[in-house]
Amino acid sequence: MFFGNELLFGEQTINSIHLHAGRWLDFVMVAFTQLGNEMFYILVIPFLFWCVNKRIATIVGIAFLFSAAINDIAKFLFIRPRPNPENLAAGIAELNRIYAPVHSPGFPSGHAQSAVVFWGTLAYVLKHRWFTIFSLFLIIAISYSRLYLGVHFLGDVAGGIILGTVIFLCVIAAIPHYDKLWETGIISAIVFFVIVPFIISIALTGNEIAKSLGVLSGFAIGFILNKDKSEEIAFSLFPALAKFFVGITILLIFKEGLKLLFPASHVFDFIRYWIMGLWVSYGAPAIFMRIPYLSKQ
Numbered sequence: 001m002f003f004g005n006e007l008l009f010g011e012q013t014i015n016s017i018h019l020h021a022g023r024w025l026d027f028v029m030v031a032f033t034q035l036g037n038e039m040f041y042i043l044v045i046p047f048l049f050w051c052v053n054k055r056i057a058t059i060v061g062i063a064f065l066f067s068a069a070i071n072d073i074a075k076f077l078f079i080r081p082r083p084n085p086e087n088l089a090a091g092i093a094e095l096n097r098i099y100a101p102v103h104s105p106g107f108p109s110g111h112a113q114s115a116v117v118f119w120g121t122l123a124y125v126l127k128h129r130w131f132t133i134f135s136l137f138l139i140i141a142i143s144y145s146r147l148y149l150g151v152h153f154l155g156d157v158a159g160g161i162i163l164g165t166v167i168f169l170c171v172i173a174a175i176p177h178y179d180k181l182w183e184t185g186i187i188s189a190i191v192f193f194v195i196v197p198f199i200i201s202i203a204l205t206g207n208e209i210a211k212s213l214g215v216l217s218g219f220a221i222g223f224i225l226n227k228d229k230s231e232e233i234a235f236s237l238f239p240a241l242a243k244f245f246v247g248i249t250i251l252l253i254f255k256e257g258l259k260l261l262f263p264a265s266h267v268f269d270f271i272r273y274w275i276m277g278l279w280v281s282y283g284a285p286a287i288f289m290r291i292p293y294l295s296k297q
Helices: 011-017 023-034 036-050 053-076 090-099 110-126 130-148 154-183 187-202 207-225 239-260 266-289
Strands: none
Touching: 011 036, 011 239, 011 266, 023 090, 023 130, 036 053, 036 130, 036 266, 053 090, 053 110, 053 154, 110 130, 110 187, 130 154, 130 207, 187 207, 207 266, 239 266
16 A cells, blocks of 8 residues: 555655754755745745746746645545654754644645646746756655655655656646637636535645645736736836835735635635636735836836
């Protein structure tokens, strides 16, 4: 059995491959793992969409959000435990107790999967050799950081990399059809990008599933509603910083403020994250276009 393999799903493997180099490496690995956390993507994807290139941001954003939804669904279906700190070496056990998510299943690793999809897709669309090398380094570093911190088994990370690679290949195959998103009718968009994700989030009652499907749904609908098909955004430092500050501030208000207003349930998590996705791809750009200083024209 796959999950019964001690090499892939045994704490001894983590103990064996852990690099003992002192506290400085702990901080380095924590930094790498932060690059796979939700907040990193909340900051980076809107910045790309508002300040750099809409096409690149949409391809990378939808790829990442689709991957996150698949990962949450896979975790819901498998419900695999994370490493037990009681079976880890003392230093690794300490890291595990600090950084292991409390209620999140282990398989497949979301950090490893997201790293493959996000950095792989970004490298593919940019097509720059040195950035591709940098992206490969980050994929390896982020994936290993999850083993270093003792929060995933080797099999969790391997599963995340494999699933991420499959999604990445699907994204590459879908990129030539990017322009067809603009042609999606409003009825079809509501059915496929709102009703279907909402039904799935109801059927699979994990809150993380509701969040990932909600933001994917809102982001996709906002992109379809946004009639401005221009891609390149003339970058100017201070207007870009102003857009980013205003946009992110309101996005975080939606994220945390609506949490205080809405009841704690996966239905309202879907709605809250749907609003966040819509704000990134439609609400914020519509406001920026009406403010001459912030407009890309």
